[in-house]
Amino acid sequence: MSDIIRVEHLSYVYNPGMPDETKALDDVSFAIQEGDFVGVIGSTGSGKSTLISHFNGLNRPTSGKIFVDGRDMWAQGEDLRSFRFLVGLVFQYPEYQLFEETCAKDIAFGPKNMGLDDAEITRRVKEAAEFTGLDAALLERSPFELSGGQKRRVAIAGVMAMEPRILVLDEPAAGLDPEGRDTILSQIKAYHEKTGVTVVLVSHSMEDIAKYANRVLVMHHAKVAMYDTVENVFARAPELLELGLSVPQVTQIFLKLRQKGLDIPIDVYTVPYAVKVIRRLWQEKQRKGGGSNAS
Amino acid sequence: MLRDITIGQHFPGDSIVHNCDPRLKLVATIGYVVVLYACGNAVGVALSILLLLALYAIAKVPVKLILKSLKPIVPIIAFTGIINLLFYPGETPLVSFWIFNIYPEGITFAVLMAVRILALIAGTSLLTYTTSPTVLTDAIENLLRPLSKIHVPVHEFAIIMTIALRFIPTLVDETEKIMNAQKARGAQLDTGKLGQRLKALVPILIPLFISAFRRADELAMAMECRCYRGGAGRTQLKVLKFGKNDFLCLGFCVVTFGIILATRWVFPVIG
Structure with a gap:
């Protein structure tokens, strides 16, 4: 298996030169292998969200390099948009990005931007809706009439429909009830198993990470504290507790x-x-x- | 790029400029602008810039911030500069072409005008850098209070302003988030023809409006839950007090502004 994402000495500084200058990432290096399900944990402000927004070029690293599928993202002449289709990014509370008249149209937004033909778009919308358990009837309704959990699933389907090689999710279950949590996360797991797509899941819940991921990346104070298999990371439970994380x-x-x-x-x-x-x-x-x- | 917006951006600190009474700062800023334009000679303008630089130094606001606040007005300065250069009347033209005559007086006036606009922006920016928006609206409300006697809803205006200012950074953040989310889905925001670009704004504006209305709703609810009933009989947590230091600052302003204004009668007035 090959590295799908490789991060080398990545650093990122917010507001450089300003009084509120903060180092969000400090010399971070690691690699994610194709087909892995990686859980990212770390306390608030440890740099998780900043890290994943680097995966598809929304932030330009202050220093360091990112390779996706072997290509240097910020090399001369690279098309950033092609990386965005390679790495599907689902933000925190993604339901706030919905805007179309119907759910189907919203899910189709990504594929349409990729320039696919109508038949392919329809197929992808249907497939993504199936992965996220959305009824065909729901697809023709306005996303603003749906419940919070349903909206969330529409938003996730919108990224899945782009058929990325890597699916990155930033706390996809935040703010949902326990049942909604389990549904969404097991759907993501099923999607991972069925398609073999690499998944990176940011979460605060150790239970969720333990249940779904096979590798864990622990962030602490803008650095990678641990990066190992789930067994090995949780075997270091006392250290995790020291970092202010739970097990x-x-x-x-x-x-x-x-x-x-x-x-x-x-x-x-x-x-x-x-x-x-x-x-x-x-x-x-x-x-x-x-x-x-x-x- | 959205982060370049400096309107209402507060730069916290603990200098005499920061701690000075906001009412005085507000009036002094207006006074500064008046003096800047009323003195009408190069020496006066030079002195007022010196004063401003000194105040920036005292407030410990980095020079970078001044440049940042001046950047967006460069086109305006260039425009007024060129207009002044071309149309300011004089006696013996320096250069003549087509229907335009450029006089030496025009050059001096154009430069003076440009410098004045820069000083104007830098001066008002100093006010917003050193005063938090809420304190500033407090000051405005306080200064305008006499108007409530003639039934002007001063408090309501003040609260509207406070809320608006409070939500600028929130909405900027929100816009950036939504833009990122749509970019992650392959939206192209900064390329293409004008029509395409306008169309590309739809996926950003709709979620933004929805979230703004949702926030407004939530805020109204939260304010009602805490029994907000408007201005009548409302007291303040931080009452503005005009202290000893403020009198010193007032004295300083009167003297410096006086000196700058006095140059008008000493040096030749331009324009």
Whole structure:
């Protein structure tokens, strides 16, 4: 597998030379492989959103380079727009960008800008609507009549319809109820599995990252603090807590149990895995002590 | 590019210029503009620029900011400069072509005018740089209070202004966000013919208007929830007080402005 995005020594400064000058990214380097599902976490103001807006050239790096699909984004003669079709970016609260009369037209905005023919656009709109679970009846209604969750899905479909190689989502589930959260995130996961598109998901919820991502990028104070597989990152739970981030609730419980002296693995971050570990422990205990006590 | 808008941009600090009573600053700024135009001679204008630079230095506002606020008015200055150059009457023309005569008087007047406009913008920018918009509207409300006796809704005007100023940065931010979102979907905003460019604005203006109305709604609700009923009987958290320092500043302004104005009777008046 090859690197789809490679970031080299990327730095970005907001308002250079002004009194409110802030370094949003400080010498950031990493690479994302094609087909990965990368979760990006970090506390507010750690540079997550700035980082992802660099992925399709909305911000010009103060220094450093970004390669998408092997091409240097800011090299002479590169067409920035072609990168925008390669990297689909879904912003925070994307429902505020809807503007067309009908949802179908809004979803078609991206593909239309790509200069595709009508048949192809219709196919893509239909497919994107299916991925995000939008009824055909909804597509002919005005986006402003829909509920918040539905609007959000229309906006995400609008980016999916561009069929990018990388789909970047900035907190796609923010402000939704638990059910809406799960629906949207599992739809994204299903989309990832079906199309093989690389997904970068920014989220505040450790549970969500643990459940859906296979790699995690931890941002802290404009730098990359960790970048590893989910298991390895959550195995460093104490460090995460030190960075002011939480770990999934299961991991927290297991961390406490370990401190109590129980011999359990440290990288437990999903409920099914936790159940398996507890069951194994339980069986060992049954075999050894004949079930004298169950802690 | 949107971030270049400096109207109402506040540059917080802790200098005597910042802490001076906003009413005095407002009146002094108006006074400065009057003096700048009334003195009518090169020495007076030079002195007023010197005064302005000194005040900028005291306020510790970086020079970069002054240049930034002057950048958008360069076309206006160029335009007035050329008009003055071509049409200002004089006695012996320096250059003559077609129907235009350029006189030496015209050159001096054009330069003086350009410098005055620059000083005017830089001077008023100093006011907005050193005074937060809310304090400034407080000052305006305070100064105009006598008008409420004749049933001018001074407080309502002030609150409208405060809200408008308060929302400039928010809407600029919002516009930038929406522009980015549409650019991410491949919208082309800065290329193409005029018609195409206007059409490209639709995906930005519609979401912007919707969000502005939503914000207005939310703000009205929030204000009502906190029992806002308008101006009558309303007291203020920060009452403006004219202190000892302010009297010193007032004295300073009267003296410096007086000196600048006095040059009118010492040096030759131009125009």
